[in-house]
Amino acid sequence: MGMLHSDSLQRYSDELSEAIKIGLGEIRDFFDLENVVVLAYDEYHIAIPVTYKVSLPPLGTVGGIDIRSEEPVLIKISLRRYPDQIPLILSDRKDFPKKHLAHLYVSRTSEEAGKFCIVRNNPNEWFAGARMWDLLAVGEQWLFKAATGRLSGDGEEFDPIRLEGYHGYHVYKYDLLHEVVSNDQRFHPGHGMALLFSNILSDDEEKYGSLTYKTLSSVPFIQLANFMKVIDELHKSINGREVSLLLSILVWRQDDEVEEEYCTSLPKNYGELKIYFNVRGIDIDGVLAIYKNYGLQKRRGIPIIHAVKRPKKMVGYGGQYEFINFSVLAPEGKGQAMPEDAAVLNLSHIEPFSSNLAAKLSGETRSAKTLYVGAGSLGSKIIIHDARGGKMHIGVVDEDKFLQHNLARQALYHDKVGLNKADATIKQISDMFETDSTKGFRAYAMSVEDVSDNVFEDYEWLVDSSASLLVQNWLSRKVLPATLKVSRCEVADDGRLGLLYIEGEERNPRIDDLINMAYYSAIANDALKSWRRRDSQRVYSTIDIGLGCSSTTTVMPDDIISLHSSVFSRLLHQEQSNPSIGNKGLIYLSQVEMGGIPKLQSKSILVPPFESYFCAEGSGWEIRMAAGSSERLLNLCNQNGKIETGGVLVGMANYKTKTIHVFDIIEEPQGSTGTRTGFIRGVKGLPEYINEIKESTGGVVGYIGEWHTHPMDLEGLSCRDKATIRELVILNRKEPIPTCAIIVTNDKILPFVFL
Incomplete structure (x- = not known):
């Protein structure tokens, strides 16, 4: 009986494909052969017997393994599938030391030739970008590593057996x-x-x-x-x-x-x-x-x-x-x-699948304890991103049920239809982790207003993805733990725009500050301006979801929501693991132009803390002014000496939260006059300017009140001020907006709000 597997093989005499002929030419050139011998391995394969020259260590092979200076091998090639299927390199020796070597496939029988495992990943994919010459070179390196004891990449670890043809x-x-x-x-x-x-x-x-x-x-x-x-x-x-x-x-x-x-x-x-x-x-x-x-x-x-x-x-x-x-x-x-x-x-x-495996596959650790408010189309996708990244502390708040029509844009599947969205989402991510403790996954099947205060103490981040004004107002009013960071995200303008907001330190700027600042920023940002203009003319679509049952919604494809959710998930993880915005708040815009070939871009706006004042009359209204507004007003008072000056406040009001936001200060409109005892505000050009702001912001930002100085330090409203305010209250009720007046002394800001 011969000592080589090839001794029992016969010559192959049939015609070969052009691709195989080219491969045989590379084998001939690599081994410097005059002729290439082609053997019939079986009905579907040929085998080419060749011999590698192996550079052995001077003191012999490591561990005494029987690797020789000349190693005969067979190059096994598929007749039907080459070059899509990688050829195998087999030892031609029947006494090849298979049991002592890593990176060999387990043989079907003890008599079968040893097959070199040369690629850890999909070998056919590797060969799709390589030549026969590259394969032969790797085979040569394999034998050299076998002789020098370096087949295992790390000498301190043991390679497992390589299985082939498992069931x-x-x-x-x-x-x-x-x-x-x-x-x-x-x-x-x-x-x-x-x-x-x-x-x-x-x-x-x-x-x-x-x-x-x-x-x-x-x-x-x-x-x-x-x-x-x-x-x-x-x-x-x-x-x-x-x-x-x-x-x-x-x-x-x-x-x-x-x-x-x-x-x-x-x-x-x-x-x-x-x-x-x-x-x-x-x-x-x-x-x-x-x-x-x-x-x-x-x-x-x-x-x-x-x-x-x-x-x-x-x-x-x-x-x-x-x-x-x-x-x-x-x-x-x-x-x-x-x-x-x-x-x-x-x-x-x-x-x-486990949290550890997820961390390995994603190359990151998601450990922040996060409470999501809203498990709808956007929220459910971000939650799933977190879970697939291995995050094991996720809470979900949602009081709605998952209905049939929600399948169009939800991350959940048909088996969850009829369940509460929070329960269904938590069940879905819990099912992914059968070997991990999932006690950190919690569902709160209720409105966020009904969640117990002690629940918020269990989390480090609150992410509102509800797109609800009710929730926005609740977040603005709610006193939350100082350790809880608050964020909100939404998809707007029919998917053209994604908005993510992150509050600053000590909740300043607050969520409502950031959302309203985004509206005001439309004055200078074209993407925001286009959104606000379209939003002011929007007619929401009513979708029939059953006989006598309909849903008012924005028509939007699922992939657009998925795109924004992915960006939001990435940004939230970044800020949770390695924050970069300091004590400021963040407005993040992800933009998609969907006509023709989609264009993607983003913009970040860092927002310093707002300046907060409460109404001097004790009405309970809060005035929140953009950073720098107080300094600007005080400087204007000092610069004008003993002459009063004044102007108009640009902003917006929320009756539910009893908050007025001031974003800009208009100084002395044309026609204004000031004296030591009073200020008369002019109107020339003012309506046109205010209308331009309204038009750019979709009608949500505009005139919101008056300001003027009291350089003689009268810390209150004068008789003339009170008379003017009575007139303004009547006019403003028609808008309707509250009547806001800010008195500025040399060192104080005194706001007054009347309804």
């Missing part, structure tokens, strides 16, 4: 199984074995890769009866699919011996599985007898996980146990013997 997956948390084995949490005193509570996510054995188990917890003997009762009685559905519950078996050697060698081929039937375990001192017959005698077998397939102790910690994990996964297709029924030819399937391990 599905067993999903479990590595740390869960590692804890069971390392702490010897055995189910039976005579065997190194444990039972694991599992379910079957898929068992269509006719389809490759479809057999999938999922393990959730270990089962101590004292709880076995309870778990069996659950398995026998519980018929529950996850994501609309029936779930089959069962117990998996975890086994390990009782002598705790370390295994350094790789398994060159895995068992394919029960006879081979017995030999595999017996050489390791594991009585698998005895283990399965216990399993069957307790009546634990509920399905034909019995999942078995073998814990192999390695000399070093596993690559990417915190323990030194490698877990190898099988499913034994055993006959059902108590007392039936296991036939030697019962099929054994090999399964690949997959980590369940």
Whole structure:
């Protein structure tokens, strides 16, 4: 019998494709051959025998592994799928030291050639951007690393075996199984074995890769009866699919011996599985007898996980146990013997989704405790972004139900229809984390006004995505914990504009300051101006959602909302983990031009704290002026000496919160005159200027009051002031706006508000 696999192969004589001929030319050039020998590997593949020259270390291979200076290999090429399918590099030596080397695929049989694993990710994707020459060069590097002991990228870690042609997956948390084995949490005193509570996510054995188990917890003997009762009685559905519950078996050697060698081929039937375990001192017959005698077998397939102790910690994990996964297709029924030819399937391990895995995949840690007010189309998407990033402290407040028409733009799916939105959202994100504690996920199925005050103390951020004026007013009035940062976001102008607001330190600027400042900023910002103009003429669409039932809404596609939600999620995470706005507030604009090829842009406006005053008459009204307004008024008083000066206030009022916002001060309109004892404000050009502001802001910002100075320091309204105010009250009631007058002395700002 020859020592090479190629000794038993015949020459290939049929015609080859042009792509393969080009590949053969590259093989010829790489190895400096006169002729390329083409062998028939099987019906679908050819094999090219070549020999690598390996640079061995002067003192021999590391660990004494039998890598030679000349290594014969086979380049296995698919006749039908090359170049879309990567060729395999196989050792041509029958005595190649497979069991001592990492980055080799497990062979189907012990006689099969060793297949080099040269790429960690999808090899066909890698080869799509590479040439045959590149593949051969990597194969050369593989053999050099094998000779020098550097196949594992980190010498302090152990590479797991490489599976190929596995039949599905067993999903479990590595740390869960590692804890069971390392702490010897055995189910039976005579065997190194444990039972694991599992379910079957898929068992269509006719389809490759479809057999999938999922393990959730270990089962101590004292709880076995309870778990069996659950398995026998519980018929529950996850994501609309029936779930089959069962117990998996975890086994390990009782002598705790370390295994350094790789398994060159895995068992394919029960006879081979017995030999595999017996050489390791594991009585698998005895283990399965216990399993069957307790009546634990509920399905034909019995999942078995073998814990192999390695000399070093596993690559990417915190323990030194490698877990190898099988499913034994055993006959059902108590007392039936296991036939030697019962099929054994090999399964690949997959980590369940967890907060740690989410952090690894996203490359970031989302740890801020966040309370969301509103789980509608925008809020639900931002919440899901947070959850998928691994955030485990999320609260959701919403009193509405999730209805059929909400499917058009919600992050939730049809199985949640009819549920409260807060409950449904929390259920959806909790289902993502079966192996993590989800007690940090909380639903508050109520209006935010009804949420208990102590709830807000549990969070670091409050994000209002409700688009509700009621909530906006409530946030403006509500006294919240000093440790709670408040934000609000919305999508406006039919999706052209996304707005996110973040309050400053000590809630100044406040949410209403920022929202109203955004309106005023339309004077200088074209995107805001276009929004305010369109908004002032908007007619909301009434959508029929049932006979006699309709909903007033803005028609908008889901992808536009998703775009803005992604930007908001990114910005909120940035400010929660690494704040950049200091003590100021933030107005953030994400803009989309949707005509033709979409154009995306953004703008940030940092807003300093507002200056707050309460009405000097005790009416309860608050005047909040943009930063710098007080200094400007006081300077105007001082600059004019003993002559009174004055003008007009530009802003807006909210009767619900009893707040007047002042954004600008107009000084002495044309026609104004001042004396030591009074000021008469002119009107020339003023109506036109105010109308321009109104038109730019959609009619929400305009004239909001009067100001004038008392350089003689009269800290109150004069008789003339009172008479003027009586006239203004009558006029302003027609608008309607409150009558606001600010008296400025040399060192004081004194606001007065009358209705």
